[in-house]
Amino acid sequence: MTHPALRLFLLLLTCAVTFNANAASTIHHTLKITLDPSTSMIYAEDTITLPDHLARQPYFEFILHADLNPQSTTHTVETVDTPARSIQHHYRVKLNASNQPITLHYGGVINHPISAKGEQYARGFKESPGLIDKAGIFLAGSTLWYPVVPNQLVSFELAITTPAEWTAISQGVRQLHEKSATQQRVEWQARQPQDDIFIIANRYHEYSQSAGAVEAMVFLRDEDEALAQKYLDTTVQYLAMYSKLLGPYPYQKFAMVENFWDTGYGMPSFTLLGPRVIRFPFILHSSFPHEILHNWWGNGVYVDYNQGNWAEGLTTYLADHLIAEQRGRAISYRRDILQRYSDFVSDGRDFPLSQFRSRHSSASEAIGYGKTLMLFHMLRQQLGNREFVRALATLYRKQKFKITSFSDLEAAFSQSSGTDLAPFFEQWVARSGAPALTLGNATVHKKGSRYRLNGSLIQQQAGALFELQIPVMIYLEGEREPHVEIVSMNGAQSDISFEFDTRPLRIEVDPMFDLFRRLDNREIPAALSQGFGAEQVLILLPSSEDKALLDEYRNMAMAWARTQPGKWQVRLDSEIDSLPSDRAVWILGWNNRFSHAVEQPLKAQGVALTGKQLTLKEKSLAIASHSVMLTARHPQNSATTLVWLATSRAEAVAALSRKLPHYRKYSYLAFEGDEAINVAKGQWHVLNSPMSLDFHYADNLEHDGFKLIPPPALVQLPAVSSAKRMMRDAALLTSEAAPPHRR
Ligand SMILES: [Zn+2]
Known part of the structure; x- marks a missing residue:
């Protein structure tokens, strides 16, 4: 689903000011916040400790919401730019040699109404840059409710005071939670580098369950113990499965938080889902695990958006596609992915993965989610399951909390597998387009006691050729499972020739949809x-x-x-x-x-x-x-x-x-x-695909149907009880390394 952090990035692209993009170490915020939903007011004190590379600059520059009027007791705040009709006001603070932390005080009203995105796009949620309202509180980096330096990671201690019946949630660990007759106070601490700071608050009922070193939490607006328990158990199952597959979950809690309008946001260590969404039973094994997995990809290993957003495709591959695989539906899942590309992406709408930021249309979704997912699937086919998983685990270990690009992925996969994957990434990431394949005149001749099958594979797209490893399956007389050949292709045409002891009955090219390619419309049922x-x-x-x-x-x-x-x-x-x-x-x-x-x-x-x-x-x-x-x-x-x-x-x-x-x-x-x-x-049956051919013989041989047997899933979801055991296992404990920052 979507990520508010991304919108901040897009917002800032239009900002002409250049900032220091070095993210080697974090800015540390010590924030004391008071929120008043009845007046939409925020009052803030922020003590900012700069990392060395920023402390050496003559000025500390930041942007803050236009209505917050920052003052400092330690430094002088200067206004750099206050563009009309923009919420982004640009300030700076003169730094001196003493290098003392900067303390800012600011406050004001934040209440941007929730509005609809483009209606044409069926998945479009409503959104707001941020609001403090009687119905609920939503503050993200894009709200600019704290001093933001673009492309700079932060860590924080965040103390929040709300009215007594309100509970506030943020990333990281809750260090304090106390309630008086008039107030509730919480303190959240995130030591791991974050690219955003969120505050979500509402009149919540809270549920939790421990899973080893991680706490599963649920925040609902209405009491519903049964629903909460489902989410707590499912959280533990997926945390255990992914921790075992990829490496320990990077945070100390995971919370499912109910929003007050319909969203599907994945934040570091929590997900913010709409009131309707959380009550759809299928969400538990679709959007929900997708958001959990984003803590590895996107909110654990961060995305370098300038080089293309790889995290959506990888998350979709290891969540949505994996679940389809566990349920024996991966082949039709991939066919649907390719079908959407073929249906929605015409030449004018195509672009390379390196230009994908977030989905805003069916075409951008088919590319940014669909094509990227297929890239990872092809990598897995090429490397094998073990090598593929090992490379992912290495990538996660090395790049956790670092901004990571497709080039970093290429390096990690090449290094881990000992294969030069530069050409592979080049053709799938930097280029747009897709191969369009067809099977050319396949024939069978009897040669002595054996049978020779000849034919050719043809790339017929208008654009450049692709280097491909094409799976070809041949069904033989008397054998239930097809014989599989992988054909390497790097020209416009590859001739194929195989010899068998028994009669070939049927040939199918890429029948499991393992390649990213433009489907021939005769392969796709009308839809x-x-x-x-x-x-x-x-x-x-x-x-x-x-x-x-x-x-x-x-x-x-x-x-x-x-x-x-x-x-x-x-x-x-x-x-x-x-x-x-x-x-x-x-x-x-x-x-x-x-x-x-x-x-x-x-x-x-x-x-x-x-x-x-x-x-x-x-x-x-x-x-x-x-x-x-x-x-x-x-x-x-x-x-x-x-x-x-x-x-x-x-x-x-x-x-x-x-x-x-x-x-x-x-x-x-x-x-x-x-x-x-x-x-x-x-969907209709496919009756005349150009990617398959039946061979007919004089005796009109009967066969009892050709059936593809999909390979087993990459990993299985553990039962709740064994997931709990797995999470207690020392190997899956979180390994939180505190980043260096001065206190
Ligand atoms: Zn997502």
Whole structure:
């Protein structure tokens, strides 16, 4: 998910002032903060101890929120720049030889309303640069609530006073927690270098459970013991699994903190999740472990954003992808990743990983998360599991709390594996684009008592060629598991030739989607994502439909035209003579003139419309009560997709309009009633992929189906009881090294 630290970085890119970017040692803040939610006020005293490289400068320069008016009892504060309409005010303090700590006093109102990001992007959360409010308190580095020096890591002691019923949370360890009739005081200490300081506060109920040297914590706005216990147990399971895999968890606590609006933030040693999000049961084994793992990648080993954000892809690979792997779903997970790249990233929207900062669209997500994830998957294929994990553990040990770039990753993996991985990183990180592969004329000849299979692999993308290790699988007569060959390819074409004792029945190129590549659209079932992701989209309204339903269709079409990416056009089916083949086309209504263009090709997938019933994958659906979405490739151009969306119920259209963008990966969907309750969803079978071929023989040999057997997961999730034992094991204790700073 997203990270507030990143926004600070983006914010500061626009700041013309240059700061010392040396992050060799930290600025230490001793902060005393009082927060008043009823007036949105913050009162602060900050005693700042500078590291040597900053103490030697003539001035200490920092930025602070525009409304906080800093004063000093030890030094003179000068204003450098106070740009209008910006919350970033730039100050400096003249330093003298005595090198004494700088004490600043400041205070004021911080209350930026929570506002929506771009609506077109379905995952877009609402956000705020920071606020102190009766509903809750959220302060991040991007709030500039403490003196910020860009690209400079900090450590801190943070004492916070709030009204009695409020509890404040930050990174690190809680050293003090006391409550009087009128006040609550907490003190958080983070000795490890941090790139941000957060304060989250609310009227929390607190739950905790110890796991060796780490404390699992949960902060909920309403009492809910059962929910808290689920999070505490799951925290211990993932902390144990990742500590064993990568090295000890870098902090002394991990807290799941409920926010007062919907977010999915991962901060060092805690995650801030929205009230709706935390109650979805699937979050425990999807977003939640992802945020836990960010304490290794992103909030443990820090990201050098100037060279590209590698941490999202690695975290997604070792959390979301690993969980798919543990559940036997990794192959379809990777196919979906590649499908999203193929659907959302056209030439104009592509960019190299070195330019990825954070996701802001489906295209940037497909690259920054998807392509990066595949980079790590390919590394693992190339190095093997043991070497891959060893390199990650070495990287973590060496780079913990250091700002780390793709070049550092390349060095770590090259060194650990004894392989020069520079060309590998160069082609996947510095270049945009993806290889597009196809299998060329594969044939089998009998040669004596043996069988020779000849063929070729072809790279057919327009851009530069890639160096690839391509898995090729051959199913042989009488053998259940396929024979696997890895073909090295570094030209436009590689000829392949293999000899077998038994007859080859089928050849498949990269059937487990182990390579990052642009899928041929015949490998990908038609899906709704192609209807939403296309650069040009035409929506055809059914001119013969009754007015109430037609109006609802039109409202939905206009809303998508406004909010979805791409250029959308809305027309009546009576206004055109034939379907264009250069764009995605939505065909709306049971009575649309062009519905046959979808209905016809789908007969091969078991779809049939007879009178008042639609047969869909052996289900019979009454047209009167169901809404249906069916996709098919355009008969004249398999690169474009037709989407047929039909309902008999005007009342259902608003719900469909809201729900469909969340079902993008499906080829077909069926909904029931006015609330549009989903009753069927799925993807079509791939019937004519250019990456596979069946060999036929005169005796029409029968085979009982080809089945890929996915390799085992990189690691398994331990049960709660053994996770607790693992966390007590001395080897997994946290190893907190206090950074040097003067007190
Ligand atoms: Zn993330």
